[in-house]
Amino acid sequence: MIYLLWTVLNLALFLAFMFVCFKAAGYLRQQLGVFAAILFVFGSCSYINHTNESNLSNSNKKRQTDFFTFLPDSVIDNGTVKNITPKLEKTPISTINLNIAYAKLKGSDKKVPVNAFSSLSGAAGG
Known part of the structure; x- marks a missing residue:
């Protein structure tokens, strides 16, 4: 609201x-x-x-999504990668989601996060 x-x-x-x-x-x-x-x-x-040149690079960085990679592909079993997207916050005009990819470690049944990023969908003004 x-x-x-x-x-x-x-x-x-x-x-x-x-x-x-x-x-x-x-x-x-x-x-x-x-x-x-x-x-x-x-x-x-x-x-x-x-705009000036010094602010241009900073504003472009703010528009990019921060994509966090936790583990390299060499330590995970690539056939077991799955995604989940829980809603962190839901408002009448927008939703904030957390996108998480997880997989099993090679030689183990332990599930670990591989990468993650957040996203905003809906109206964003101001």
């Missing part, structure tokens, strides 16, 4: 910001002319998707 409230809050703040920007552009057009209003609009739009 907190995700939905956070998304609604972000949407409301964005709409309020857009309203203020349109009012400011109208005020600039009245006081300083059309050129100043156009310059304000284009200047504001230039910040919408502003």
